[in-house]
Amino acid sequence: MEIELLKTFLLAAKKENFREAAEELMMTQSAVTKQIQKLEKVLNIQLFDRVQKRVVLNANGHYFLPRAIQLIAFEEQIVQEMNAFQAGYSQKVSIGVAPQIANSTLPLIIQLFKQLQPDVIIQIDILPSNEIGEAVFRQQIDIGLSKVPSTRELLTTMIANEPVMIVGPKPFDRDDFHLLIKTFPIYTHAFSPYWEQIERQLPRGCQIERLNQTEVIKTFIKQGMGIAFLPKSVVQTEVENGVLFAQIPQIGDDILSATFVHTKYTHPLINRFIQACITIYKK
Structure with missing residues (x-):
């Protein structure tokens, strides 16, 4: 579903006037009408009742209105998250860790990583070393910290x-x-x-x-x-x-005894985590 159709619908629903909506959107009235008709065709429902020269939201329109607002908000959230990801920031990262590491160096690694990446929320899953590579491959976790290499095609760094x-x-x-x-x-x-x-x-x-x-x-x-x-x-x-x-x-x-970081892709956040791991093990 096209976001532009939803935005046109929201403004038309607010004003209940295609001409006024067209003026604010800097479009022709016929272009607004076509976008609303296209949206109605996608949904297979009619959203407005035409009353003489006016348009009024019908029951379908009122039902769809909050959902359209949610869809647009979700789209904006995705854009923000992708921009943050591209810039090297992420709100959440999931890490799969072998018990042997979790009970020894992991607390120090996490403390240093949080200093390098203070805005991140970390989710930790304790997994057997021989299962971590597979979990990364299936993208169940973002980063794997394991004592064994993986048989999957992953980006692996010996730390x-x-x-x-x-x-x-x-x-x-x-x-x-x-x-x-x-x-x-x-x-x-x-x-x-x-x-x-x-x-x-x-x-x-x-x-x-x-x-x-x-x-x-x-x-x-x-x-x-x-x-x-x-x-x-x-x-x-x-x-x-x-x-x-x-x-x-x-x-x-x-x-x-080797220790590995397994990932599916490269990213500044992952590089900071690897940096934290190497620093701690060097100590």
Whole structure:
């Protein structure tokens, strides 16, 4: 439905006079009449009754009037939102985040992002890392923050590639690595991309327990129930507070854990979010 037809209808409805409406719109009276007739044809109803030389809104016209006002207001809102989007501003952005990130670096990322983009409203969905790429691809979320790459064709930025630490409940030296893995159960996250690399270098007979919640793993470690291999950022706060203890394991090749931002398109707002992520992980 053409917006210009609606605007002509609103003015004609207000004045109930096509000539006066035409003068204000700087059109001919016949042009106004044709636009009203075109709108009536689209709606398949008559909006005005012609009474001698006057036009009067009929019941259909009165019913349609508030809806026409809503349509025009909606059109103006869309134009404003698109102009804001093009200028690099948006009122709302949805972010899908893996639990491992949500429980560690996400609060710092959001705080910095809000400083860079103070007008934005952020919606956060906690999703498994292996589901985030698909959610971005289907445009269920605007930005994905994940520990795994996506198989979908997306714009992906690696924002961090940090060391994986061996984490225990008590202080230990790097030389204690082989004793630790033989003495304690080893907890691993069910969706850790780096785990296969670790497992190939572990001796036979290690007791391995798979869990799907990093927070549960850290709780078990605090209780002295085992050890784990976790990314540095995931345990950094607990290590700084002396609640957990971590070292880079002596395991041959360095084990690294990547973090990715997945998006469907580029945009200044997304660039600011990526900037915030990189800044936080560098700290």
